[in-house]
Amino acid sequence: MAQKIIGMLGGMSWKSSAEYYRLVNEGVRDRLGGLHSAQCLMWSFDFDDIAVLQREDRWNDAADLMVEAAQRLERGGADFLIICTNTMHKAYDRLRAAVDLPLLHIADPTAERIKADGHKRVGLLGTAFTMEQDFYKGRLADLHGLDVIVPDATDRATVHRIIYDELVQGKVEAASRDAYRAVIGRLVAAGAEAIILGCTEIMLLVGPEDSPVPLYDTTGLHAAAAVELALG
Template sequence: MKTIGMLGGMSWESTQSYYTALNRGINQQLGGLHSAKIILHSIDFAELAEMQAQDNWDQAAALLGDAAVAVQSAGADFLLICANTMHKVAPAIQQRIGIPILHLADATAGVLKADGITRAGLLGTRYTMEQAFYRERLEAQGIDVLVPEAQDRALVHDIIYSELCQGIVTEQSRTRYLAVIDELAANGAQAVILGCTEIALLVQQQHSTVPLYDTTQIHVNEAIAYAIGHDS
């Protein structure tokens, strides 16, 4: 079994979801007392969030690059960046390490394609929804990406940072998210990507008739397959 490297803490709420899902998935595959071999570097998210807000992506890349080097030095065989938004700096991180990064957007695109989805809505932070770094990975795989209107993008972003990253889950926010999801579907989305690792804490498939793609679980499934040597 390969050792999984994790860059976490973005936020720690979603990182614990990753950790739990990875261990459960490995155990389901291998049985018995098996669990995942993991090296985790968890950052202080307040520092990174400040860099994001200031559009200081070079500094953010340096911070996560240092963490990735440490994870590689500790013996990881490959790396997961446990946040959708910070895949913006994945190329810069990859340049600093010799182990592969399993890219979350690529894994998501693969699942969408396999399911015959060609037009998907995207929810996430404003960076993920508004910048090209994430959408272009999906579009390169033939998937047309829809994002909410500006007011809804602000709503989705604010709930992530002011509530979900702090472990706050409310029915009011769930209702608001579901309205945004329904609007994306009305505009032609065949499915909606939960493109922020915290969103699955708030919205699951049971809450919506629109097909939802949880990027955290997709990323975890890719990592498990890679760790135990199966094709993803």
Template sequence: MKTIGVIGGMSWESSAEYYRLLNRYAKARLGGHHNARSLMTTVDFAEVEALQRAGDWDALGVQMAQAAAQLERGGADLVLLATNTMHRVCASIEAAISIPFLHIADPTGAALKAAGVSRAGLLGTRYTMEQDFYVGRLRERHAIEAIVPNDRDRESVHRIIYDELCHGVVEDDSRRVYQRVIDDMKMRGAQAVILGCTEITLLIGPADSALPVFDTTALHAQAAVDWTLSGHEA
């Protein structure tokens, strides 16, 4: 079994979910007492969030590249970045390591295509919804058109992520906000909804959505386990 390296801490709530899912999927594949071989390096989200607000993506790229290199030195065979937003600096990560980096948008795009979805609503931080690093990758590599909420709703979605979900706070009122936003994207032609922030799974599950849910955290973790077990199953 190969070793999965995880850059975590953005936030630690979603990193804990990654750890749970990686081990659950490995056990489902291998049975018995098996779990995933993994390493995690955890950054300080307070520093990351401040640099995000300042728009200092160069500094964030350096920090993520250092974390990825640390994982490679520790023996990782594959690197995962346990956050959607910080894939904004994936080029810096890929340049810093010689082992593969699994981009979170790729298993999501593959799953959408397999389900026959060509237009999907996207929920995430405002960086993920408004910048092209995620929407563009879905469009160019997977032929998926991403529909994002309007300005006011993007602000609400973003605020709930940072002020509540990143602190492990799950409010019914916030769930209703997300459900209304999903309903609006459905009316605009979305065939499914991408939970494009790793904390959103704390708030929204399949039973909460008027559209089929594509959970980037679960899809990313599943793809990592599939990769690391290729040719290594008992």
């Protein structure tokens, strides 16, 4: 069968982009069988370039890089795009205006699954940018009607530090897993019925056994939605 070509904006970090590549190929194989795999193009950033702009609050400059990469994928023949990171969905509106391709937002398949499972009040883990700014929480609340809670300032700093100092560098530490378990426990005590793993690296650290409530892995759900769109 004809597949749509998935354009993947990756490298933020390459660790999670490698998971995206594995998941979309496994998803196509499982759907079509045999030797089938996904038709995709990936632009992979040097993540340090993006991370510096994030730290310096130069989001417009970061969005410029994202737009340039998206246009490269469009010229290369991609049929639709996915941003293989939660945080850089801050550039989502800029990308939508800059390319004539559908852009599959990572929060949408996540929210749809959460609603289908009957949850309303959700805890959000991610980078400090994702947890504190409105570009992500606002979409979950305004478009999908979810009640989103985030950790307190101390816990947000811990979650953010572990992402940048460990997970994006391929370090998976038992002490950090314990720290995340504690943060999740406090979100559940505050009323969270489910937890969104709102950074594409967090699934490298924690799984269902680490939480008393369901975890929603944005990486897996986003990749599955991309497969569904690619196969029509």
